């Protein structure tokens with residue numbers, strides 16, 4: 009039986025609808041207080057003994073247009089002095105680089121995120137990456153990733169980035185259906201996206217596309233066509249289920265009837281299953297949050313496999329994926345406030361969460377959400393106890409439902425569990441105990 013048909017055969021309802029996000033995301037972090045800022049600064053003064061390689065992720069929180077669904081905190085390029093922003097971004101990076109924790113850390117990924125980093129010129133992106141290389145310990149084997157839209161990734165820009173040694177370009181393709189693209193205010197056409205991907209692949213760059221399902225008005229056929237086009241272009245995939253966020257243009261459009269609503273939970277599940285089926289049959293493997301990959305490197309990315317002990321050092325206005333072991337943080341979203349804070353020599357953190365040991369145990373269990381096993385040996389080394397002793401009810405329930413397997417070494421999801429990984433992660437959130 010293929011992996012895909014195993015998943016198909018497990019369509020029986022376990023939860024009413026699929027959760028797409030786990031607990032402990034940035035929206036739950038408390039606002040920063042003087043005492044948590046102090047605790048974080050003290051932590052940054054300690055040595056990093058985790059033994060994990062980390063990711064360095066400066067955000068270019070700028071876009072030249074706003075997609076209707078996008079909840080990322082970004083500023084239009086017309087409303088900011090880009091050079092001034094880059095200089096503050098470097099200043100923030102330098103503040104981290106001067107700490108003991110970062111001086112004793114090694115990074116194996118430099119990722120320009122955002123936002124749309126490709127709104128910068130190739131020279132600006134390369135200058136920022138050079139700055140990172142000069143100021144941080146970079147592992148012998150390391151990778152550079154840049155995200156961008158086909159609109160701002162002029163072919164010449166791609167040539168320069170490939171020549172410099174960029175490994176991967178992440179492209180927000182979203183859908184290859186032009187009717188949907190127009191409705192979602194995507195600035196380029198499916199043909200533009202295709203041309204940029206083809207050019208990048210010809211240059212030997214790895215391309216990872218963000219594609220989305222359960223878009224308003226998206227049929228199964230449209231989704232299948234987007235998946236097939238992605239495979240044909242030999243791209244890696246981040247397949248996201250659309251979340252209609254409060255305050256987005258799309259939310260307003262759905263409310264005022266200019267956009268149809270999203271499909272229901274069953275439609276969403278079928279679209280998810282279809283993606284899993286088509287992609288696994290084309291040789292992709294599900295990894296991490298929402299990725300399907302045929303590139304060996306993605307299977308062993310340290311910042312993923314090291315969760316929650318490794319780290320992503322993220323910087324820039326509104327960045328929200330930062331975590332350094334028990335500390336997780338997001339930055340000030342307003343770009344002017346961000347720059348003013350950095351200018352006076354303060355870390356521009358808006359929200360900061362310091363996990364207790366109990367929270368770290370719960371976060372360790374969310375490795376299941378990332379399709380990673382929970383090693384019993386490591387759990388014992390970190391906490392002096394076993395997952396079964398800490399979470400007896402949850403593990404028993406999930407095992408009886410056929411969602412997880414437990415052996416002497418580890419706890420892992422079953423094929424059936426993969427479909428419900430978000431819901432499974434929530435079983436370990438504080439409210440469930």
Ligand SMILES: C[S@@+](CC[C@H](N)C(=O)[O-])C[C@H]1O[C@@H](n2cnc3c(N)ncnc32)[C@H](O)[C@@H]1O
Nearest residue numbers: 078079122123124156157179180218248250251
């Ligand atoms: C900050 S964007 C980076 C894309 C980048 N701006 C580009 O031009 O390629 C990261 C990705 O998050 C996903 N995303 C944004 N809003 C989302 C939402 N409301 N629900 C689900 N995924 C979303 C999109 O697929 C998007 O490409």
